[in-house]
C-alpha cells in the first residue's frame with residue numbers, strides 16, 4: 001500500500017494524476033534550515049524526514065511504501081520557504097522580481113528496508129514586478145502556503161517569462177521522476 005506523507009492538497013492531486021491509489025498520512029515535520037546547511041542538503045533532509053516520519057506511522061502495515069516531498073525556492077543560495085505573512089511574501093517577490101531562481105523539489109520514497117530519492121531543479125525566470133503588481137498579487141491570497149510566496153498554477157504565471165524543468169515539480173511533485181521512483185518500488189504506474 002502506498003501512503004502520501006503530506007498535508008498539501010496539490011501533492012495529493014498530482015499523485016492522483018499518476019493513477020495510483022494511496023492513503024494520506026497527516027504529519028507535522030518541522031522545516032528549519034540549520035545554520036550553514038547548504039540549500040540542497042536542507043531540501044533533501046526535509047523530504048527524507050517527511051517520508052521517515054510517515055513510515056513510522058505505518059510500520060505495522062506490511063509492504064507499506066511512503067512518499068514524502070519538499071519544495072523550496074532558491075535564489076543566490078538562499079532558501080525561500082513558505083512565507084509566514086504577507087510582508088514576508090512581499091519581500092520574497094521583490095527579491096524574485098526580474099531574476100531567475102530555482103525551485104528544488106526532492107521526492108523521497110521509503111519502505112521498511114529501502115529508501116530512494118529524486119531531486120528535480122527547475123529554473124523559473126520572473127518578469128520585473130512593480131510594487132503595484134506585488135500588492136495586487138498578495139491580495140489574491142494565493143501566496144499562502146507556497147514556497148517563495150507564489151503559486152505558478154494561479155495568477156502568478158502571468159509574470160513567468162520562462163520555465164526550464166518540471167512544471168509539476170514547481171507545484172510540489174514532479175510527475176515523471178515520481179513515476180520512476182514508484183516503479184522502482186514495485187508500485188505500478
Ligand SMILES: Cc1cn([C@H]2C[C@H](O)[C@@H](COP(=O)(O)OP(=O)(O)OP(=O)(O)O)O2)c(=O)[nH]c1=O
Nearest residue numbers: 006007008070071146147150151152170171172
Ligand atoms: C513555487 C511553488 C510552490 N508551491 C507549493 C508546493 C508545496 O506544497 C509548497 C512548499 O511547501 P512544502 O513544505 O514543500 O509542502 P507543504 O507544507 O505544502 O506540504 P507537506 O509538507 O505537508 O507535504 O509550495 C506551489 O504550489 N506552487 C508554486 O509555484
